[in-house]
Amino acid sequence: MDELLHVGRSIPRKDGPIKATGRAKYTVDVALPGMLAGKVLRSPHPHARIVSIDTGKAARLPGVRAVVTAEDSLKIKHGFVETPRYPADQYPIAVDRVRHVGEDIAGVAAIDEETAEEALSLIEVEYELLPAVFDPEEAMRPDAPEIHPNNPKVDEPYRNIGGKTATSWGDTERAFAESYLVREDKFYCQMRAHGYMEPQATVAHFDYSGKLNVWTSSMGVFLKRAKLAKTLGIPHSSVRVLKTYVGGAFGGKIDLFHHEYIASLLSMKCHLPVKIVYSREEVFKAARPAQPLIVRIKTGVAKDGEILGQEIEAINDSGAYHGSGVVVIFLAWGFAMAPYRAPNLKYEGYSVYTNNLVRAPQRGHGAPKMRFAVESQFDMIAEELGMDPVEFRLRNVRKPGDILPNGDSVKKFGLSECIERVAERTDFRNRHEAGKRERETGATVKRGIGIGTTAYFGGSLIYPNSSSAIVKLNDDGSVSLLTGALDIGQGCETILCQIAAEELRMPVEEVQIYAADTETTPVDIGSWISGLTYVTGNAVKKAAGQAMEKLLAAAARELDADVEDLVARDKQIFVGHSPERKISYARAVAASIARDRGDSIIGEGHFRTMKDVPTHPSLASTKGRWTENYSSYAQVAEVEVDTETGAVKIVKVTTAHDCGFPVNPALVEGQIDGQVSMGQGHILSEELRVENGCVINPSFLEYKIPCSLEMVETDYIDVITEEYKRGHHYNTKEVGEGYVSGTVASVANAVFNATGVRMKKTPINPYDMLAELKRIRKEVS
Amino acid sequence: MRLPHFDLHQPSTLEEAFSLMEGGALALAGGTDLIPLMKYGLEVPSTLVSLKRVDCLKSIARRDGGVFIGAMTSLAELASSRIISENFAALFQAARSVAAPPIWNVATVGGNICQDSRCLYYNQSRAWRLEKPACLKAGGNVCHAVPKGKKCFSVYSGDLAPALAALGAMARVEKKGGSRSVSILELFSSNGLRPFTLEKEEIVTGVEIALPAKSTNSSYRKMRARPSVDYPLVSAAACVTRDGGGKIEKMRLVLGAVGPSPALVYGAGRLFEGNTLEEADWEAFSELVGKDVRMVDNLSYPGSYRKEMVPIIAARAVRAACGPGGGEENA
Ligand SMILES: Cc1cc2nc3c(=O)[nH]c(=O)nc-3n(C[C@H](O)[C@H](O)[C@H](O)COP(=O)(O)OP(=O)(O)OC[C@H]3O[C@@H](n4cnc5c(N)ncnc54)[C@H](O)[C@@H]3O)c2cc1C
Numbered sequence A: 001m002d003e004l005l006h007v008g009r010s011i012p013r014k015d016g017p018i019k020a021t022g023r024a025k026y027t028v029d030v031a032l033p034g035m036l037a038g039k040v041l042r043s044p045h046p047h048a049r050i051v052s053i054d055t056g057k058a059a060r061l062p063g064v065r066a067v068v069t070a071e072d073s074l075k076i077k078h079g080f081v082e083t084p085r086y087p088a089d090q091y092p093i094a095v096d097r098v099r100h101v102g103e104d105i106a107g108v109a110a111i112d113e114e115t116a117e118e119a120l121s122l123i124e125v126e127y128e129l130l131p132a133v134f135d136p137e138e139a140m141r142p143d144a145p146e147i148h149p150n151n152p153k154v155d156e157p158y159r160n161i162g163g164k165t166a167t168s169w170g171d172t173e174r175a176f177a178e179s180y181l182v183r184e185d186k187f188y189c190q191m192r193a194h195g196y197m198e199p200q201a202t203v204a205h206f207d208y209s210g211k212l213n214v215w216t217s218s219m220g221v222f223l224k225r226a227k228l229a230k231t232l233g234i235p236h237s238s239v240r241v242l243k244t245y246v247g248g249a250f251g252g253k254i255d256l257f258h259h260e261y262i263a264s265l266l267s268m269k270c271h272l273p274v275k276i277v278y279s280r281e282e283v284f285k286a287a288r289p290a291q292p293l294i295v296r297i298k299t300g301v302a303k304d305g306e307i308l309g310q311e312i313e314a315i316n317d318s319g320a321y322h323g324s325g326v327v328v329i330f331l332a333w334g335f336a337m338a339p340y341r342a343p344n345l346k347y348e349g350y351s352v353y354t355n356n357l358v359r360a361p362q363r364g365h366g367a368p369k370m371r372f373a374v375e376s377q378f379d380m381i382a383e384e385l386g387m388d389p390v391e392f393r394l395r396n397v398r399k400p401g402d403i404l405p406n407g408d409s410v411k412k413f414g415l416s417e418c419i420e421r422v423a424e425r426t427d428f429r430n431r432h433e434a435g436k437r438e439r440e441t442g443a444t445v446k447r448g449i450g451i452g453t454t455a456y457f458g459g460s461l462i463y464p465n466s467s468s469a470i471v472k473l474n475d476d477g478s479v480s481l482l483t484g485a486l487d488i489g490q491g492c493e494t495i496l497c498q499i500a501a502e503e504l505r506m507p508v509e510e511v512q513i514y515a516a517d518t519e520t521t522p523v524d525i526g527s528w529i530s531g532l533t534y535v536t537g538n539a540v541k542k543a544a545g546q547a548m549e550k551l552l553a554a555a556a557r558e559l560d561a562d563v564e565d566l567v568a569r570d571k572q573i574f575v576g577h578s579p580e581r582k583i584s585y586a587r588a589v590a591a592s593i594a595r596d597r598g599d600s601i602i603g604e605g606h607f608r609t610m611k612d613v614p615t616h617p618s619l620a621s622t623k624g625r626w627t628e629n630y631s632s633y634a635q636v637a638e639v640e641v642d643t644e645t646g647a648v649k650i651v652k653v654t655t656a657h658d659c660g661f662p663v664n665p666a667l668v669e670g671q672i673d674g675q676v677s678m679g680q681g682h683i684l685s686e687e688l689r690v691e692n693g694c695v696i697n698p699s700f701l702e703y704k705i706p707c708s709l710e711m712v713e714t715d716y717i718d719v720i721t722e723e724y725k726r727g728h729h730y731n732t733k734e735v736g737e738g739y740v741s742g743t744v745a746s747v748a749n750a751v752f753n754a755t756g757v758r759m760k761k762t763p764i765n766p767y768d769m770l771a772e773l774k775r776i777r778k779e780v781s
Numbered sequence B: 001m002r003l004p005h006f007d008l009h010q011p012s013t014l015e016e017a018f019s020l021m022e023g024g025a026l027a028l029a030g031g032t033d034l035i036p037l038m039k040y041g042l043e044v045p046s047t048l049v050s051l052k053r054v055d056c057l058k059s060i061a062r063r064d065g066g067v068f069i070g071a072m073t074s075l076a077e078l079a080s081s082r083i084i085s086e087n088f089a090a091l092f093q094a095a096r097s098v099a100a101p102p103i104w105n106v107a108t109v110g111g112n113i114c115q116d117s118r119c120l121y122y123n124q125s126r127a128w129r130l131e132k133p134a135c136l137k138a139g140g141n142v143c144h145a146v147p148k149g150k151k152c153f154s155v156y157s158g159d160l161a162p163a164l165a166a167l168g169a170m171a172r173v174e175k176k177g178g179s180r181s182v183s184i185l186e187l188f189s190s191n192g193l194r195p196f197t198l199e200k201e202e203i204v205t206g207v208e209i210a211l212p213a214k215s216t217n218s219s220y221r222k223m224r225a226r227p228s229v230d231y232p233l234v235s236a237a238a239c240v241t242r243d244g245g246g247k248i249e250k251m252r253l254v255l256g257a258v259g260p261s262p263a264l265v266y267g268a269g270r271l272f273e274g275n276t277l278e279e280a281d282w283e284a285f286s287e288l289v290g291k292d293v294r295m296v297d298n299l300s301y302p303g304s305y306r307k308e309m310v311p312i313i314a315a316r317a318v319r320a321a322c323g324p325g326g327g328e329e330n331a
């Protein structure tokens, strides 16, 4: 009974047909009788006091049904993080002050979009402009304009430092003194958008029973419910967030978005459904972009390449509110220390308020930026030591069983095997030497190869920390699976059905999934922090396992056999040694109901990562366990650099990865390809260009995300370190975020390999690249 | 973003179209340039005259020792035409470098030539523009790309016009009771505010290109951020005639995306005449090409960089024109 039927196989996606045929309902498709169109009035200024708002004319415009401003709200603040150190700092509608261009000031609901838009133009707002600051390092100066005068200060006298993470171990001063070589470098990463295809969209309907029903494009329904209930001042039981299909999120749809609050408030005011859909321009200009990061690293190594000490400072421009800024400076520490040993380390991370847009996490949440910095410096050090980059990494990589300074074990960590195998597959050592020789040739197009690596966490303890699942057997023996998980396109519904079908030894097609409805499905961790397949997957495994136990018990009684002797296959249960004694699932269900006081067969399962750890690690000090499973990757990029134009082309990316156990290999490959393309955008072309707080390229034409012809060839090497065994808790590791980092870092290193130019700022634009090429040419001559 | 209200006429003959144009209407071809401008509130015509049903404008035909391309010929047709690929490599490559294949199906030759010039600070929604004072091109009196600028440096970003100009094509321009034939470059005013010399009621009905001599070849090279879709940041079309020994007899070089109109490089031919590619003075070429164009920071790459790229892209176009069949498609 132990061979796997479904898990570990590339079965087609459950939602494939409905999406491919256009029948999947996204939020924009939700249509309710009497539904109104909502629009949001946004600040044109980066920093201003709101002197007055007059909505009179807008409210009187025929066709307008409701107008809301802060005066209609309870003025309850919220935050991505809400702790005593980092209290909520953001109103869902601006109260008295705006702190970034695009901040939400008022909402209008009208019979159609044109009327709503016209109404917005009739709202009169008087502003008193305040001095603004956009550069995080400038904002850190004691004399910078203060953005949150009343917030608690985490680092006096710096008034705009909104968050600080500081930790250290060992003695870095001594380590540097003992080092053969010490390097200090500073790296910059740009502000990026997420590039999800589906814009932000919400339908809110406050019905006459007093229930607020919300359909919204998100990454998890329970978090949205909690935040809406809190800011609206109503109980969780009065808010229902329902499933819709989601057209991508990549981190950009977590947390409360203010149009969700405004649509709800408008609907509560007029008792009609209100739909708000962002224009693409609003997505770029007013939704939350990803976190930019500045990283300064000082590293000391022994002559043989052993890392002796590291000092790292990370500066995050969090925008006008905390957003996820206070988290990214914690995570950046983790991504710095997890993959490689550093016996002495000092880390400081600062999250700084500016008058820029508020940020959201983005796939990798700090990892691509931190790994870009660390891995770039690795190669600079290796070059100075005359060492091969692969050897340098193998010298320092963490080994299976290593215990991290926070108490986490990396368990069966596969990074060294990933590095070895990707190097072998790509003939890295020879080609890296060839790349160095390329620098000397007169060729216009130079080829190079580079490596980048990562380790990534798999689920951590943030709201709601856990997942529960229910598996019900129907009268015909088919199965209904209830889960709070929301499929955002990554395929989690498919995977959860695979797991349920595996435990119940039945066809995947016979598992129906009902997901992501706060009213009818059990609580779930959500499609973020890379824990879904692990946390929700194990909850489903337990629920299905429990249902199977009950089913087998009913069958054993009917067949007059021992449970241990039973074998299940194709919705039939047999006695192993006399297969003619058998019973169908349908009859076993009926027997259970008939004999046991009407007990139908239902299994429930609950799972929490790090079940013995009370709470999340400290964002201030990094103390406390972070995660249970560390994935790892090594990626090699091959590039071509046109030395006349500075244009960089990625030819191929090869990935060796340890994701624990791939439940559905095709979905894992999809994740890798998607992340290679996202890494490509990060390292080569994507950047939100901002002038005085205003995004000047708010369209897919001017925001240069890679498209079909830019896709690069990919190759994969599986390093499988875990097993899936029926009846046992299993370990999958993260697969949805980490590969961006290796791609970014490997391309930067490959560019260096080919040209000798070390780019310390992303994206590597052709114009910056050309300027550097010219600079080093001048230096040589 | 919604379209503003307008009246739409869909004549089926040219005569009807000419009459309808008299009343201050705008011509509508594929709409891939015009409709986005209307959504942004940058064009607010009260009347559009669609040329879609005027069948006589949709053809590629040999005529009097040349080829006539009707204005309503789709880019998809141009990009798959053998007459074009065999005779006018530069035009063929230019067509294939426009936007992305789905757009080729609706975009037309006439619309491509007559598209408005572009600027990062101008091609934005009304809501976006309202946050700043209106710029010169939008009827105001500032320029956001050049502080204190008094002239508009919006960039003509059509791909076909430079290629057509290098090939010496003539445009047929018609209106009620009048028809004229002008060189492609004569269509342009060099004024970013209104890049064309066309009168309001005039329609471009097509372009004519003389068939090239056997020893003539052409090529188009385009720098863009993403080969999948983007507008040119700099482009160059070269048409080169060589003798049996590979010596250049004649060369016409036209630059695209360098300013409000395509720019003919005067003197480029003379510089290379009588030389093979190897003998040519490439240093002088680099100095000459693009020396007069002014490029500012109003596209996705900085003006200074784009200017630096002019001779490089131009050289690639010339070399490619001297290779077999205009060289490989755009790098
Ligand atoms: C995403 C995207 C990318 C693009 N990339 C490129 C690119 O790389 N290169 C490029 O060249 N273009 C590009 N374009 C612009 C445009 O798609 C093309 O230029 C296209 O060929 C325009 O043709 P059309 O028929 O759609 O013109 P329309 O939009 O119908 O017309 C454009 C203008 O020309 C006028 N007009 C049309 N026909 C005539 C005529 N016969 N006589 C007189 N005036 C006329 C119209 O009044 C209008 O002002 C892009 C557009 C988009 C949306």
Ligand code: SF4
Pocket: B118, B119, B120, B121, B122, B135, B136, B137, B138, B142, B143, B144, B145, B146, B149, B151, B152, B153, B154, B192, B298
């Ligand atoms: S160059 Fe200046 S005037 Fe011309 S469109 Fe751009 S901002 Fe406006």
